[in-house]
Amino acid sequence: MVLGKWLGRLTSGLTKTRSKLADGVRDLFRVGRKVDAEFLRELEETLILGDVGVATTRNIVQDLKSRYRDREITADDDLLGVIKNDLKGSLGDADRSLITNPDGPTVCLVAGVNGSGKTTAVARLARLFLDEGRSVLLACCDTFRAAADEQLRIWSERVGVDMVRHKPGSDPGAVAYDAAEAAVARGIDVLLVDTAGRLHTQDHLMRELGKIRNVLAKKIPGAPHEVLLVLDATTGQNAIAQAKQFRSCIDVTGVFLAKLDGTAKGGIVLAIKQELGIPVKFVGIGEGADDIAPFDPDTFVEALFVGGEA
Numbered sequence: 373m374v375l376g377k378w379l380g381r382l383t384s385g386l387t388k389t390r391s392k393l394a395d396g397v398r399d400l401f402r403v404g405r406k407v408d409a410e411f412l413r414e415l416e417e418t419l420i421l422g423d424v425g426v427a428t429t430r431n432i433v434q435d436l437k438s439r440y441r442d443r444e445i446t447a448d449d450d451l452l453g454v455i456k457n458d459l460k461g462s463l464g465d466a467d468r469s470l471i472t473n474p475d476g477p478t479v480c481l482v483a484g485v486n487g488s489g490k491t492t493a494v495a496r497l498a499r500l501f502l503d504e505g506r507s508v509l510l511a512c513c514d515t516f517r518a519a520a521d522e523q524l525r526i527w528s529e530r531v532g533v534d535m536v537r538h539k540p541g542s543d544p545g546a547v548a549y550d551a552a553e554a555a556v557a558r559g560i561d562v563l564l565v566d567t568a569g570r571l572h573t574q575d576h577l578m579r580e581l582g583k584i585r586n587v588l589a590k591k592i593p594g595a596p597h598e599v600l601l602v603l604d605a606t607t608g609q610n611a612i613a614q615a616k617q618f619r620s621c622i623d624v625t626g627v628f629l630a631k632l633d634g635t636a637k638g639g640i641v642l643a644i645k646q647e648l649g650i651p652v653k654f655v656g657i658g659e660g661a662d663d664i665a666p667f668d669p670d671t672f673v674e675a676l677f678v679g680g681e682a
């Protein structure tokens with residue numbers, strides 16, 4: 373499914389990645405070269421430099437090589453189209469829709485390391501769900517950082533949703549409890565739970581995350597239905613290492629890849645799929661409330677290569 377609505381936004385959000393990855397690939401094809409060893413080496417280099425990841429790069433290069441050798445494709449074919457299809461195929465057809473709770477509020481817990489973009493993600497998800505006609509409530513379970521609740525409050529006003537907050541320094545589990553209760557009482561569709569930034573090595577903070585999860589589960593069966601890990605795309609391969617560590621502490625159901633607009637490392641989307649197998653569900657492509665797009669492989673690859681064919 374190509375989400376035409378998102379193509380424009382993604383296209384501008386992927387400007388930096390396009391200049392490094394897609395333009396590099398396109399330039400290779402433009403010179404009308406044979407698919408020989410030198411060409412394949414350059415393609416491999418371009419994909420790896422574009423943060424696509426070693427395994428995915430190898431698969432794509434190998435596929436092109438063997439199909440060329442078997443004369444399934446020739447130099448006259450639309451080789452860029454072949455690569456684009458390979459990239460789309462590498463991203464797979466995982467279900468990327470929000471996991472919803474048919475019997476009450478859908479609870480979406482948002483976690484990640486410090487500064488990855490969690491609070492901004494919460495605000496943008498709220499805007500997205502409101503636009504879809506769902507009612508939304510925010511929970512500020514970041515009671516750790518002073519001013520975190522104020523930051524979320526400003527967003528909640530901007531987006532036009534209510535939030536549940538306690539005083540800074542209070543127990544985030546208690547906020548989760550009150551927020552879950554309020555979500556049920558008000559018949560809310562989606563409860564978005566913002567949390568403090570943490571590293572997997574901070575045992576007490578990881579336990580705290582587990583406690584928030586348990587409190588939510590006690591109040592709303594099956595909650596949190598979605599655990600979104602927010603990764604900062606500008607950190608490239610580091611984001612993948614972080615995700616592996618987080619996943620060992622909490623069940624992650626999806627990735628929110630923030631700051632795609634600020635990096636040429638957008639190829640990381642492919643490496644996430646290959647190395648984590650967790651679906652990227654949303655991408656952040658700017659600092660505004662509307663700078664979000666549901667992730668769709670076709671739209672992503674099309675947006676990446678926008679600007680003419682080889």
Ligand SMILES: Nc1nc2c(ncn2[C@@H]2O[C@H](COP(=O)(O)OP(=O)(O)OP(=O)(O)O)[C@@H](O)[C@H]2O)c(=O)[nH]1
Nearest residue numbers: 486487488489490491492569630631656657658659
């Ligand atoms: N360019 C760009 N900036 C972003 C994006 N998402 C977040 N940011 C910026 O990244 C910075 C950190 O964002 P926050 O949402 O506060 O991050 P956080 O994970 O909640 O941070 P802590 O709560 O301190 O751990 C802010 O300056 C945001 O404006 C994005 O998609 N693109």
Ligand SMILES: [Mg+2]
Nearest residue numbers: 490491514520
């Ligand atoms: Mg925050």
